[in-house]
Amino acid sequence: MKNIFIYGRKPVLEALKNRPNEIEKVFIKNSLSSSSLLEINNLIVSNLVSSSKVPQAKIENLVGRVNDQGIVALLSPIKYLRFFDWIEGIDLSTNPAIILLDGIEDPHNFGAILRTAAAAGMSAVIVPTQKQSPVSGVVFKTSAGTAGRIPIIRVHDTNQGIKDVQLAGFKVLALDGNGNNEIWKCEFDAPTAFLIGNEGRGIDKHIIKKCDGTIKIPMSNEVESLNASVSTALICYEWKRKKLG
Numbered sequence: 002m003k004n005i006f007i008y009g010r011k012p013v014l015e016a017l018k019n020r021p022n023e024i025e026k027v028f029i030k031n032s033l034s035s036s037s038l039l040e041i042n043n044l045i046v047s048n049l050v051s052s053s054k055v056p057q058a059k060i061e062n063l064v065g066r067v068n069d070q071g072i073v074a075l076l077s078p079i080k081y082l083r084f085f086d087w088i089e090g091i092d093l094s095t096n097p098a099i100i101l102l103d104g105i106e107d108p109h110n111f112g113a114i115l116r117t118a119a120a121a122g123m124s125a126v127i128v129p130t131q132k133q134s135p136v137s138g139v140v141f142k143t144s145a146g147t148a149g150r151i152p153i154i155r156v157h158d159t160n161q162g163i164k165d166v167q168l169a170g171f172k173v174l175a176l177d178g179n180g181n182n183e184i185w186k187c188e189f190d191a192p193t194a195f196l197i198g199n200e201g202r203g204i205d206k207h208i209i210k211k212c213d214g215t216i217k218i219p220m221s222n223e224v225e226s227l228n229a230s231v232s233t234a235l236i237c238y239e240w241k242r243k244k245l246g
Contacts, residue, residue: 004075004076004078004136005075005076006063006064006073006074006075006076008060008064008067008068008069008070008072008073008074009069009070010041010070010071010072012074013027013041013072013073013074014040014044016074017041017044017045017048017050017074018044020076021044021050022048022080022081022082022083023076023079023080023081024048024050024074024077025051025076025077025136026050026051026052026053026074026075026135027041027045027050027051027052027053027072027073027074027075028052028053028059028060028073028074028075029052029053029054029055029072030054030055030056030057030060030069030071030072031054031055031056032057032071033071033072041072049083049130049155049156049157050130051130051133057071060072060073063075075135077135077136078141078148078149079136079148081153081154081155082152082153082155083155084154084156084162084165084166084169085165085169087125087154088169091124093169093192096190096191096192096193096244097123097124097193098122098123098124098192098193098195098240098244099123099125099126099166099171099195100114100118100126100127100194100195100197100233100237101126101159101162101163101166101173101195101196101197102126102128102129102133103129103159103197103198103199103204103205103208104131104132104159104198105128105134105200106134106199106200108134108137108140108143109139109143109230110134110200110229111133111134111140111143112139112142112143112144112148113143113144113230113234114126114197114229114230114233115140115144115147115148115151115153116144116145117230117233117234117238118151118233118237119147119150119151120147120237121234121237121240121241122244123151123237124152125151125152125154126152126154127153127154127155127156127162127166127194128154128155128156129155129157129158129159129162130155130156130157130158132199136148136153160208160211163196163211163212166194167213169192170191170192171191171192171193171194172191172193172194172214173193173194173211173212173214174187174193174194174195174196174212174213174216175196175198175204175209175212175214175216176195176196176197176204176216176218176232176236177198177203177204177209177216178203178217178220178225178226179215179217180215180216181214181216181217182214182216182217183216183218183219184217184218184235184236184239185219187239188243189240189243189244193240195236195240196208196212197229197232197236199229200228216236218232218236
């Protein structure tokens with residue numbers, strides 16, 4: 002499945018009104034005034050859609066020389082969900098687990114994480130609107146199609162994601178190389194959200210402080226860390242192993 006670009010103010014506005022959960026990102030020409038796009042900007046904010054100001058050359062690179070009116074939207078091959086819409090259908094008494102991503106920017110990592118999460122029985126994957134790989138054709142291919150089989154929830158940012166899941170009753174555990182608990186020693190006796198950091202910067206300390214705890218994967222031979230998708234796989238299957246008992 003491939004992403005689709007639409008362009009022009011009216012088509013983008015209609016998409017924001019009628020199918021916002023399918024919009025991956027909106028690109029706006031940086032010379033356009035905010036006042037001329039007031040309704041569009043309001044819908045972008047209210048629907049948690051990622052957006053960025055870009056030069057005209059970038060827009061032409063996306064859609065060619067067309068009557069773009071300075072605005073382009075990228076439609077995703079999947080539909081995003083809102084957290085509180087999704088949580089209504091979840092039975093928390095079963096102690097489900099979800100993956101919360103703190104900005105995974107490599108599409109291959111993102112696809113591999115989605116595939117593992119689906120295979121291991123995670124209930125959903127939560128992504129922020131910024132600094133996050135889109136659900137592109139590369140992500141679909143890497144996930145072997147499983148990107149469409151697991152709910153993908155979009156939140157404004159990681160802080161909001163943590164706040165939402167905690168409010169719903171999830172315990173948030175951040176994967177950190179200096180974590181307090183080795184993953185093998187953890188007991189998952191409550192709904193759990195595993196927070197996975199960015200490939201390069203990891204998880205910021207101020208975000209870790211908002212979590213309910215930290216976990217780590219023990220390393221040997223002075224290896225500092227594993228690839229984000231590999232770490233996620235280990236966590237998902239350790240959770241599954243203990244759940245199956």
